[in-house]
Amino acid sequence: MESKNKFSVIVPIHNKLPHLERSVNSVLNQTFDNLELILVDDASSDGSSGKISEFKDPRIKVFRREIPGPGGYAARNLGITHATGEWICFLDADDEWESSLLETIHRTIMSNPNVELISWGWFITRGGIKILDKHTLTYNKLNARYYTLMDFLNGPPQIWTGAVSIKKDVLIKSGCFPENDFKRGGDMDTWIRCLWHSRQNIWLNRTLSYYHVDSVNMVTKNVERDISFIFSPFLQTLLEYQNPLLNKAIKNFQNRYLYILLNGNVYKNRNINYGLLKKMNLNYQGIWLIIKLHLNKFRLSL
Numbered sequence: 001m002e003s004k005n006k007f008s009v010i011v012p013i014h015n016k017l018p019h020l021e022r023s024v025n026s027v028l029n030q031t032f033d034n035l036e037l038i039l040v041d042d043a044s045s046d047g048s049s050g051k052i053s054e055f056k057d058p059r060i061k062v063f064r065r066e067i068p069g070p071g072g073y074a075a076r077n078l079g080i081t082h083a084t085g086e087w088i089c090f091l092d093a094d095d096e097w098e099s100s101l102l103e104t105i106h107r108t109i110m111s112n113p114n115v116e117l118i119s120w121g122w123f124i125t126r127g128g129i130k131i132l133d134k135h136t137l138t139y140n141k142l143n144a145r146y147y148t149l150m151d152f153l154n155g156p157p158q159i160w161t162g163a164v165s166i167k168k169d170v171l172i173k174s175g176c177f178p179e180n181d182f183k184r185g186g187d188m189d190t191w192i193r194c195l196w197h198s199r200q201n202i203w204l205n206r207t208l209s210y211y212h213v214d215s216v217n218m219v220t221k222n223v224e225r226d227i228s229f230i231f232s233p234f235l236q237t238l239l240e241y242q243n244p245l246l247n248k249a250i251k252n253f254q255n256r257y258l259y260i261l262l263n264g265n266v267y268k269n270r271n272i273n274y275g276l277l278k279k280m281n282l283n284y285q286g287i288w289l290i291i292k293l294h295l296n297k298f299r300l301s302l
Helices: 017-028 048-054 070-082 101-111 134-138 149-154 168-174 186-197 233-239 244-267 284-301
Strands: 007-013 035-042 060-065 087-090 117-126 129-132 144-146 164-167 201-212
Touching (some): 007 017, 007 070, 007 101, 017 035, 035 048, 087 101, 087 168, 101 117, 101 201, 117 134, 149 186, 149 244, 164 168, 168 186, 186 233, 233 244
Parallel strands (some): 007 087, 035 060
Antiparallel strands (some): 087 164, 117 129
């Protein structure tokens, strides 16, 4: 008889009332039923707390925090602490899943006994427009792909918060989410640590998650970009290993996110922040990105 893996699905909630029913029902309506849904009310004040109490499914566990934490990191960690499943998934309260998601992951686990981290494709949605994530677009001819930390660092990223499942013991070993270190980017920091500790990782060419970017109270809208995660103590420790391929991947990762921040400011008609630009690693990629940044600035000034 086929063993049924249990999944713990953690949803941090901070003032997401208009979207809460959509996200919760997308978990409860899964075709694979061996799950628990952990709702962490992160000090909501918009009526989300009352809405949570309306869900009566016995698979739901509810926890509440009195003070909201940045990025929902502390709320996710609270969920991890109370999770009883071997595998953990995350879903933000304004996003949603296809109903076959957990069943697809379960079958992947059964056919890949060494896997400890699974990710898959996602749609970025705004209104009626759906855009496929960059990694799925790049590898759309493959059914699946094993990958490493270096692959993740070199990009495009294989992981988004609503499109990853990780063994609980890997998350614990990796230190879970950084509650006090970053206002943004803590999820990327977490995936890097998990990929370092995980024995095997696989990406599935199945688009099973929806990232809604037109939602209320989004961290990506309300909090300025924070690139401190690309210079985290963990990445600095990895650089000390003096592994040429790993070091190159880390520097490419740092350059790419520095460029995203700097170029975003250029498109907001801000000046180039040369203090940040000095942090760019001057490899071939870095030099090209610096040139590209200045060309964009010149083009927009015309």
